[in-house]
Amino acid sequence: GAVVSQHPSRVICKSGTSVKIECRSLDFQATTMFWYRQFPKQSLMLMATSNEGSKATYEQGVEKDKFLINHASLTLSTLTVTSAHPEDSSFYICSARDREGAGETQYFGPGTRLLVL
Amino acid sequence: AQTVTQSQPEMSVQEAETVTLSCTYDTSENNYYLFWYKQPPSRQMILVIRQEAYKQQNATENRFSVNFQKAAKSFSLKISDSQLGDTAMYFCAFLGSSYKLIFGSGTRLLVRP
Numbered sequence: 001g002a003v004v005s006q007h008p009s010r011v012i013c014k015s016g017t018s019v020k021i022e023c024r025s026l027d028f029q030a031t032t033m034f035w036y037r038q039f040p041k042q043s044l045m046l047m048a049t050s051n052e053g054s055k056a057t058y059e060q061g062v063e064k065d066k067f068l069i070n071h072a073s074l075t076l077s078t079l080t081v082t083s084a085h086p087e088d089s090s091f092y093i094c095s096a097r098d099r100e101g102a103g104e105t106q107y108f109g110p111g112t113r114l115l116v117l
Numbered sequence: 118a119q120t121v122t123q124s125q126p127e128m129s130v131q132e133a134e135t136v137t138l139s140c141t142y143d144t145s146e147n148n149y150y151l152f153w154y155k156q157p158p159s160r161q162m163i164l165v166i167r168q169e170a171y172k173q174q175n176a177t178e179n180r181f182s183v184n185f186q187k188a189a190k191s192f193s194l195k196i197s198d199s200q201l202g203d204t205a206m207y208f209c210a211f212l213g214s215s216y217k218l219i220f221g222s223g224t225r226l227l228v229r230p
Contacts, residue, residue, distance in 0.1 A: 032216070043208060043220045044162075091160060097216070104150050104212055108162035 003027055004096050006109035013084055014117055021079045021112045023094030030096035033077040034106065035069060038091045050077045084116040119144045121211050123221035130199045131229050137184075138194045138224045140209030150212040151185065151192045156223075157205040165207070168192065196226075204228045 003026040013019050023033055031052050036044040048069050049057045056069035066088075068080040077096075081088055091113050095106040120143045130136035142151070153165040168176045168185050175183050180197045196203055209221040 034218070038160075043222050044218075046217055049217065093160075093162065095162070095218075104216065105152070105164060105167060106212075106218055107164070108154075110159070110161045 002098060002105075002107045004094065004107045004109040006094055006112050008112060009110060010113045010115075012115045012117065015085055016083055019081045019084055019114060021081075021092055021094075021114075023077045023079070023096070023109050025075045025096040025098075025107070028096070028098050028100065029074040030077075030098065031074065032097040033071060034095045034097075035067070035077075035079050036093045036095070038093060038111075040091075044093060047079075081114065084114070086116045089114055089116045119146075119211050119213055119219050121209055121219050121221040123207075123209055123224050125224045126222070127225045127227070129227045129229060130196075132199055132201060134199055135195060135197045136199055136226065138196075138207055138209075138226065140192045140194070140221055142190050142192065142209075142211045142219075144190070144211065144213060146213045149214075151183075152210040152212065152218070153181070153183070153192075153194045154208045154210060154220075155203075155205045156208065157202075162208075166194065199228045201228050201230060 005024045007022045033050040035047045038044050047062045050069045050071040052071045058064045071077040093111045094109045122141045149170045151168045155163045155165050166176050166178045166181050182195045184193045206223045208223045211219045
């Protein structure tokens with residue numbers, strides 16, 4: 001149980017294009033999903049909190065117009081990197097909070113490696 | 118603001134031996150959760166163990182156990198009978214009333230055959 005998927009696992013795009021990353025909770029409902037960014041050999045940095053049916057909450061320094069988040073259902077959140085630039089190249093990870101589970105545990109997706117040329 | 122500190126950037130242990138990873142945190146909250154996550158080379162974050170702050174008993178999961186010292190704000194992870202598959206990055210994380218996970222900088226563990 002408690003499986004989270006992400007798609008795509010890897011994407012290469014040209015500078016100026018937009019890229020959408022999907023995060024799905026496969027066997028549980030997630031009222032809240034989180035999006036992280038991880039640079040090589042560094043820790044995870046929270047970008048935003050995504051709540052089903054409402055606007056996402058962004059961390060300080062994260063451009064909401066650049067990183068569009070939609071949480072349309074209890075099992076799906078999407079992150080769209082708009083007008084991507086090489087500095088947006090990174091590893092993006094989502095997590096989902098199990099609505100019914102105990103202990104406030106977040107389960108993580110396998111991540112998406114984005115390379116912007 | 119809460120902070121999580123992992124003071125050991127890298128650790129090494131011989132297979133079958135025991136290793137302890139350190140973690141300290143700072144918070145003014147009384148009710149919170151602490152986690153250890155493992156990130157192997159695949160970069161998939163895997164939950165290793167979880168501790169509720171209101172529970173005095175230290176959590177254990179098979180070969181993994183924690184030493185939770187609430188007053189000292191310390192949360193170390195002990196891995197017994199280390200296996201090659203334990204080689205990974207280990208992150209300590211704090212979850213308080215904001216429901217946002219705060220991660221430490223990580224400890225890279227190498228298990229030597």
